[in-house]
Amino acid sequence: MKKWLIVILIASTIFGSSPKNSNLTTSSDLTSYSEKYRPQFHFSPAVNWMNDPNGLVFYDGEYHLFYQYNPYGTTWGHMSWGHAVTKDLLHWENLPVAIREYQDTKSGDSTMIFSGTVVVDTGNTSGLCTASDCMIAIFTSHVHKNGEGLLQHQSLAYSNDKGRIWTRYGKNPVLSIDRKDFRDPKIFWHEESKSWIMVLVIPDLYKVRFYKSSNLKEWALLSEFGNIGDIKKIWECPDLYQLPVTNDAGKKKWVLSLSGSHPAGSMYVGVQYFIGEFDGVKFIADDPKQPPMYVDYGKDFYAGIIFNNIPKEDGRTIMLGWGNNWAYANKIPTSSWRSTMSLPRELSLKKTQNGLILTQQPVSAITSLRKNEITDASAIEGNQIEVEMTINTASIKERELSILKSDGGKTIIGYNKISGEIFIDRTKAGNVSFHKDFSSIEKLKVNTINSEIKLHIFIDHSIIEVFINDGEFTMSEQFFPDGPYKIASPNDAITVKAWILKSTWKD
Numbered sequence: 001m002k003k004w005l006i007v008i009l010i011a012s013t014i015f016g017s018s019p020k021n022s023n024l025t026t027s028s029d030l031t032s033y034s035e036k037y038r039p040q041f042h043f044s045p046a047v048n049w050m051n052d053p054n055g056l057v058f059y060d061g062e063y064h065l066f067y068q069y070n071p072y073g074t075t076w077g078h079m080s081w082g083h084a085v086t087k088d089l090l091h092w093e094n095l096p097v098a099i100r101e102y103q104d105t106k107s108g109d110s111t112m113i114f115s116g117t118v119v120v121d122t123g124n125t126s127g128l129c130t131a132s133d134c135m136i137a138i139f140t141s142h143v144h145k146n147g148e149g150l151l152q153h154q155s156l157a158y159s160n161d162k163g164r165i166w167t168r169y170g171k172n173p174v175l176s177i178d179r180k181d182f183r184d185p186k187i188f189w190h191e192e193s194k195s196w197i198m199v200l201v202i203p204d205l206y207k208v209r210f211y212k213s214s215n216l217k218e219w220a221l222l223s224e225f226g227n228i229g230d231i232k233k234i235w236e237c238p239d240l241y242q243l244p245v246t247n248d249a250g251k252k253k254w255v256l257s258l259s260g261s262h263p264a265g266s267m268y269v270g271v272q273y274f275i276g277e278f279d280g281v282k283f284i285a286d287d288p289k290q291p292p293m294y295v296d297y298g299k300d301f302y303a304g305i306i307f308n309n310i311p312k313e314d315g316r317t318i319m320l321g322w323g324n325n326w327a328y329a330n331k332i333p334t335s336s337w338r339s340t341m342s343l344p345r346e347l348s349l350k351k352t353q354n355g356l357i358l359t360q361q362p363v364s365a366i367t368s369l370r371k372n373e374i375t376d377a378s379a380i381e382g383n384q385i386e387v388e389m390t391i392n393t394a395s396i397k398e399r400e401l402s403i404l405k406s407d408g409g410k411t412i413i414g415y416n417k418i419s420g421e422i423f424i425d426r427t428k429a430g431n432v433s434f435h436k437d438f439s440s441i442e443k444l445k446v447n448t449i450n451s452e453i454k455l456h457i458f459i460d461h462s463i464i465e466v467f468i469n470d471g472e473f474t475m476s477e478q479f480f481p482d483g484p485y486k487i488a489s490p491n492d493a494i495t496v497k498a499w500i501l502k503s504t505w506k507d
């Protein structure tokens with residue numbers, strides 16, 4: 001018997017019985033990762049429903065991914081924390097469910113484990129570690145009765161064995177304001193003020209709140225930020241981090257990112273960000289009147305947060321997002337699992353003629369997945385491909401340059417020379433009928449640099465991520481095609497290099 005199986009049997013005795021035995025529901029043994037549409041170099045759960053990444057943290061050589069997970073089915077519900085670890089951010093090992101929904105034996109109320117953070121409590125500030133450090137999870141405890149939300153407050157759990165077994169703190173909740181919607185705490189250690197900072201939202205008031213603590217158990221309100229930028233939809237899953245400006249030596253700025261409306265309108269969800277300063281008490285946006293800026297301009301990137309505790313010497317800030325959209329998430333046509341995560345992306349800031357912007361690059365380890373290189377555009381075909389392309393806009397003869405085609409021969413990624421927009425069109429690409437709002441076209445105006453546009457495209461069965469002009473913009477979209485994708489026929493206007501990529505689950 002695997003070691004972790006013994007562990008979960010003990011854990012399930014501690015946490016009590018569940019509606020049905022689902023201890024195995026995150027095990028890789030339940031799938032060979034070969035199903036139709038299954039991404040091969042992105043994380044997806046072995047079975048069942050997944051949404052937001054939670055508790056992203058590096059600890060003792062492992063990157064941990066916890067995630068919103070339904071152990072009992074392929075649609076949202078019974079929210080608990082699924083768990084996986086990786087050493088290289090690409091090859092994942094599935095672990096048992098980390099923190100489960102539970103029932104209050106007295107009131108009969110159920111509590112689901114909503115989104116949150118994991119920190120490494122160096123120095124045992126919480127007093128909950130049995131050694132000099134341990135892992136502490138702070139999550140939203142979503143109390144509900146018969147599916148109706150009653151209260152959301154913030155609770156704590158701890159693990160003294162590298163995240164394998166979690167115990168809920170006996171004096172939960174650690175933060176409550178008696179509100180039905182108050183959630184998604186992100187906590188980090190703020191070196192300058194030598195304190196823990198919590199960032200979370202009051203979703204329906206479009207407000208981020210900042211709290212401070214010395215022991216992770218008692219929290220004091222510092223300030224609020226909000227009601228600016230894009231407020232077309234409720235705010236969720238905030239995060240706050242400092243990033244270097246790559247082309248301004250030594251300069252650093254703070255970024256506050258949060259999930260809400262999509263750039264194309266409130267029917268869809270997306271992630272916006274603000275650039276400014278955080279002094280340990282409040283966040284001030286550089287330009288509160290600036291039009292909203294978004295992390296990703298495709299339809300399938302939400303709830304992105306960054307990894308905690310990446311060593312200073314490493315210096316990277318890495319974000320993972322949920323590669324799905326609430327508009328149709330529960331209906332995507334995958335069989336035994338639902339949803340994928342984005343690729344891990346390295347974040348930084350860049351000074352441009354339009355001011356500072358967030359840039360993103362896939363983690364560099366991704367090059368280790370490259371198999372054979374293909375330079376003949378007409379030979380680039382498949383479902384697991386990385387493409388590097390330069391478009392010379394001055395050489396485009398047609399009004400619309402076709403870049404990537406679906407199995408049916410329809411252009412699904414292209415460039416419109418007249419409008420200067422990159423577009424992603426999934427209206428006729430494979431299965432689009434499972435939800436009326438899935439079929440859509442995304443357009444994004446991009447700058448040309450010396451008449452060139454650079455695209456870095458990752459095609460992984462049902463998810464495509466496009467990094468534009470060295471990551472100045474990204475567009476991520478799901479597709480459910482019947483056959484392989486194909487690079488559009490050779491064209492004087494493009495130079496292209498591609499690699500078939502290995503599967504991180506099988507190769």
Ligand code: FRU
Pocket residue numbers: 051052068079114115140183184236237303
């Ligand atoms: C975002 C979200 C969070 C919440 C979680 C519940 O996708 O709505 O605000 O904590 O999902 O699953």
